[in-house]
Amino acid sequence: xxxxxxxxxxxxxxxxxxxxxxxxxxxxxxxxxxxxxxxxxxxxxxxxxxxxxxxxxxxxxxxxxxxxxxxxxxxxxxxxxxxxxxxxxxxxxxxxxxxxxxxxxxxxxxxxxxxxxxxxxxxxxxxxxxxxxxxxxxxxxxxxxxxxxxxxxxxxxxxxxxxxxxxxxxxxxxxxxxxxxxxxxxxxxxxxxxxxxxxxxxxxxxxxxxxxxxxxxxxxxxxxxxxxxxxxxxxxxxxxxxxxxxxxxxxxxxxxxxxxxxxxxxxxxxxxxxxxxxxxxxxxxxxxxxxxxxxxxxxxxxxxxxxxxxxxxxxxxxxxxxxxxxxxxxxxxxxxxxxxxxxxxxxxxxxxxxxxxxxxxxxxxxxxxxxxxxxxxxxxxxxxxx
Amino acid sequence: xxxxxxxxxxxxxxxxxxxxxxxxxxxxxxxxxxxxxxxxxxxxxxxxxxxxxxxxxxxxxxxxxxxxxxxxxxxxxxxxxxxxxxxxxxxxxxxxxxxxxxxxxxxxxxxxxxxxxxxxxxxxxxxxxxxxxxxxxxxxxxxxxxxxxxxxxxxxxxxxxxxxxxxxxxxxxxxxxxxxxxxxxxxxxxxxxxxxxxxxxxxxxxxxxxxxxxxxxxxxxxxxxxxxxxxxxxxxxxxxxxxxxxxxxxxxxxxxxxxxxxxxxxxxxxxxxxxxxxxxxxxxxxxxxxxxxxxxxxxxxxxxxxxxxxxxxxxxxxxxxxxxxxxxxxxxxxxxxxxxxxxxxxxxxxxxxxxxxxxxxxxxxxxxxx
Numbered sequence: 001x002x003x004x005x006x007x008x009x010x011x012x013x014x015x016x017x018x019x020x021x022x023x024x025x026x027x028x029x030x031x032x033x034x035x036x037x038x039x040x041x042x043x044x045x046x047x048x049x050x051x052x053x054x055x056x057x058x059x060x061x062x063x064x065x066x067x068x069x070x071x072x073x074x075x076x077x078x079x080x081x082x083x084x085x086x087x088x089x090x091x092x093x094x095x096x097x098x099x100x101x102x103x104x105x106x107x108x109x110x111x112x113x114x115x116x117x118x119x120x121x122x123x124x125x126x127x128x129x130x131x132x133x134x135x136x137x138x139x140x141x142x143x144x145x146x147x148x149x150x151x152x153x154x155x156x157x158x159x160x161x162x163x164x165x166x167x168x169x170x171x172x173x174x175x176x177x178x179x180x181x182x183x184x185x186x187x188x189x190x191x192x193x194x195x196x197x198x199x200x201x202x203x204x205x206x207x208x209x210x211x212x213x214x215x216x217x218x219x220x221x222x223x224x225x226x227x228x229x230x231x232x233x234x235x236x237x238x239x240x241x242x243x244x245x246x247x248x249x250x251x252x253x254x255x256x257x258x259x260x261x262x263x264x265x266x267x268x269x270x271x272x273x274x275x276x277x278x279x280x281x282x283x284x285x286x287x288x289x290x291x292x293x294x295x296x297x298x299x300x301x302x303x304x305x306x307x308x309x310x311x312x313x314x315x316x317x318x319x320x321x322x323x324x325x326x327x328x329x330x331x332x333x334x335x336x337x338x339x340x341x342x343x344x345x346x347x348x349x350x351x352x353x354x355x356x357x358x359x360x361x362x363x364x365x366x367x368x369x370x371x372x373x374x375x376x377x378x379x380x381x382x383x384x385x386x
Numbered sequence: 387x388x389x390x391x392x393x394x395x396x397x398x399x400x401x402x403x404x405x406x407x408x409x410x411x412x413x414x415x416x417x418x419x420x421x422x423x424x425x426x427x428x429x430x431x432x433x434x435x436x437x438x439x440x441x442x443x444x445x446x447x448x449x450x451x452x453x454x455x456x457x458x459x460x461x462x463x464x465x466x467x468x469x470x471x472x473x474x475x476x477x478x479x480x481x482x483x484x485x486x487x488x489x490x491x492x493x494x495x496x497x498x499x500x501x502x503x504x505x506x507x508x509x510x511x512x513x514x515x516x517x518x519x520x521x522x523x524x525x526x527x528x529x530x531x532x533x534x535x536x537x538x539x540x541x542x543x544x545x546x547x548x549x550x551x552x553x554x555x556x557x558x559x560x561x562x563x564x565x566x567x568x569x570x571x572x573x574x575x576x577x578x579x580x581x582x583x584x585x586x587x588x589x590x591x592x593x594x595x596x597x598x599x600x601x602x603x604x605x606x607x608x609x610x611x612x613x614x615x616x617x618x619x620x621x622x623x624x625x626x627x628x629x630x631x632x633x634x635x636x637x638x639x640x641x642x643x644x645x646x647x648x649x650x651x652x653x654x655x656x657x658x659x660x661x662x663x664x665x666x667x668x669x670x671x672x673x674x675x676x677x678x679x680x681x682x683x684x685x686x687x688x689x690x691x692x693x694x695x696x697x698x699x700x701x702x703x704x705x706x707x708x709x710x711x712x713x714x715x716x717x718x719x720x721x722x723x724x725x726x727x728x729x730x731x732x733x734x735x736x737x738x739x740x741x742x743x744x745x746x747x748x749x750x751x752x753x754x755x756x
Contacts, residue, residue, distance in 0.1 A: 222482030
C-alpha cells in the first residue's frame with residue numbers, strides 16, 4: 001500500500017495508522033461498490049434468462065486482460081479492465097450472433113465462447129510467463145480474484161465506472177424494461193431493440209469486468225445471479241427489484257470482505273459469493289408470498305382445513321341418520337369413517353374451537369346448530385342442484 | 387517424438403474423445419452448461435474426499451468428486467423445482483457456491499498440500515506422464531491414460547447399452563415417458579457418467595478444458611450432420627483432432643496444452659460454423675445470393691414465354707427492354723440473363739434476341755401452373 005494514499009476524511013484518522021483496517025476498508029468499499037453495480041445489472045440478466053451470460057463474459061475477459069498487458073506492457077488496472085471489457089464484449093456479441101444465425105443452442109454457444117476464450121487466454125498467459133522480458137506476476141489475480149490487492153484508486157475507479165453504468169441504466173430505464181419483458185412490443189413501438197440489447201450487454205460487461213479483480217473469473221457469475229435472484233423473491237416490480245438487488249450485492253460485498261478479514265486464510269471472493277448465496281437462500285425461505293417457509297405453512301393450514309371439513313361432513317351425515325341431532329358419537333366411529341385420514345381428534349378439537357362441533361361430558365362428539373347450518377349449506381342438495 | 391510427447395498426445399486424445407461422447411447428449415439436451423457447473427463443483431468432492439482419506443492419490447477422490455457432480459445436478463433440479471428460480475439462474479447459483487466452499491476449505495485447511503486451485507482449474511497435461519501406473523514393479527504407462535481409458539470405456543458401454551433410451555429421452559421426453567422409460571433414472575445415470583468423465587478429465591486437463599471438449603466438438607458435429615450416430619462419431623473425431631492440433635500448437639508456442647486444446651476446439655467449431663455444407667455461414671450466403679436470382683429468372687422466362695411467337699417478340703424479348711417492362715436496372719438484367727443462359731433456359735441469338743429453350747419454357751409453364 002502506498003503511504004501517500006490516505007483516506008481524506010478526517011473521521012478516518014483513527015484508522016489511518018492501522019494498516020490492516022485501512023486495507024479492510026478499501027476492500028470492503030470496493031466489494032460493496034462492485035456488488036451494487038453487478039446487482040443492478042444482474043437483475044436484468046436474470047429476468048432475461050441470461051444468468052449464465054455473466055459466467056461467459058467473465059471467462060471471455062481473460063485473453064483481453066493478457067493482450068492488453070502484452071500490447072501496452074502496463075499492469076495498471078484501468079488498462080487491464082479495458083482489455084477485459086473488449087474481450088468480454090466480443091465474446092458476448094459472438095454468443096448472440098451464433099445463437100441467432102445457427103441452430104446451435106444458446107447454452108452451447110455460451111459454453112463454447114466461455115471455454116475457448118478462456119483457453120486462449122491461458123495460452124496467452126503461459127506464453128507471456130515464458131517471455132524473458134516481461135513478468136506477468138499479478139495478471140493471475142484476475143483468475144481467482146485477490147481483493148487484498150485492491151488499492152484506493154482501484155476502488156475509486158470501480159465507483160466511477162460503476163456510477164456511469166448505473167447512470168446508463170437510469171437513463172435507458174424504459175428501454176431496458178421493454179427489452180426485459182416484451183421485446184416485440186418494444187420493436188413495434190419503433191425502438192431499435194437490437195441496439196438496446198447491445199447497450200445493455202455492454203453495461204453488463206462493464207459491471208462484470210469491474211468485479212474480476214476482486215472476485216475472480218469463476219465466481220463472478222454468482223455476483224450477477226445471486227443478488228438478483230434474492231431480490232426477485234421479494235417483489236414483482238422492476239424498480240424495487242433492481243434497487244433491492246443492488247442493496248443485496250453491496251451487502252454481500254461488504255459482509256464478505258468483513259468475514260474474510262476476521263478469520264485467517266479465508267479468501268475474500270468465495271466469502272462474498274457465499275454471503276450472496278446466503279441472501280438467496282434466506283430470501284427463498286422467508287420472502288413474503290413466495291417464501292418456501294410460508295408456502296409450507298399455507299399448505300399445512302390448507303390440509304388441516306380440508307381434514308376438518310371432512311370430519312364435519314362425517315358428523316353431519318351421522319346427525320342426518322339420527323332423529324336427535326345432538327346424539328353423540330365416539331371418536332372411534334369418526335376415525336372409522338375417516339378411512340385413511342389422520343388426526344381426526346385434532347380436527348374435532350379444531351371444529352369445537354370454531355363452534356361447529358361439541359363434546360359431551362361422556363366424550364362423545366356431535367354437530368352443533370352452527371355446524372349444522374354450515375354443513376347444510378354445503379352438503380345438502382337443493383332442488384336446483386338435483 | 388519422444389515417448390513422453392507420445393504419451394501426452396495419447397492422454398489428450400483419450401480425454402478429448404471421452405468428453406465429446408457424452409457432450410453430444412449435453413448439447414442436444416440443452417444442458418451444455420451443466421458441464422461447466424459439474425467441472426467446477428467436483429473440486430469440492432475432491433477436497434472432501436481428501437479430508438477423509440488424507441491421500442491425494444486415493445481412488446476415493448474420483449468417487450467423491452463424481453458424487454458431488456451428481457449432487458450438483460440434484461441441487462440445480464431442486465432449486466428449479468421450487469419454481470422460485472429458473473434453470474439458468476439455479477446453475478449460476480449452485481456451482482459458484484459449491485466452488486467457493488471448496489476454495490475456502492483448501493485455503494483454510496489444506497494450504498500446505500498440493501491441491502492448489504490453479505492446478506485444478508487450469509490443469510497441466512504436461513505433467514500427466516510423470517505419474518505412472520506400476521504393478522509388481524512393472525511400468526504400465528501413465529496413470530491418467532489408464533484412468534481415462536477406463537472412463538472412455540464406461541462412456542462407450544453406457545452410450546452403447548442405452549443408446550435407444552438416450553435417443554428417445556433426448557428428442558422426445560414425453561414419448562419416452564409414455565413408453566415407460568424413466569427419464570429421471572436415465573437422467574441421473576447419464577449425469578453420473580458425465581460427472582465421472584468430468585472428474586477424470588479435470589484431473590488431467592483442468593475444468594475449463596472439460597467444458598471446451600464437452601461442448602465445442604459436439605456442437606460442431608451438430609452443425610455438420612442430422613444423424614445422431616454420425617454426430618457421435620464426428621464429434622469424437624473432431625475432439626481428437628482438436629487435441630492433437632492443440633498439443634502441437636502448445637508445443638510450438640511453449641504454452642499451456644489445455645488452453646491450446648480449448649483454442650483448437652474453438653477453431654474446429656468456427657470452421658464448422660463457416661464451412662458446414664448447407665448450414666454453414668458460407669453455404670447460406672451463397673444460397674441467399676442464388677435465391678436473389680431464382681425468382682427473377684422465372685420472371686424472365688415467363689416474360690419471354692408470354693411474348694414469344696407474337697409480333698412484339700422482336701421488341702420485347704431483348705435484354706435492353708427488360709428495364710422498361712420489369713423495372714430491372716441494366717446490370718441486374720444482364721446478370722439474370724447470364725444466369726438463365728447458364729442454366730440453358732434461353733439462348734441469346736446473334737442480334738440480341740432472347741429465345742427460350744425447351745427447358746426454359748417448361749420452367750415458366752410449371753411456375754405459371756403454380
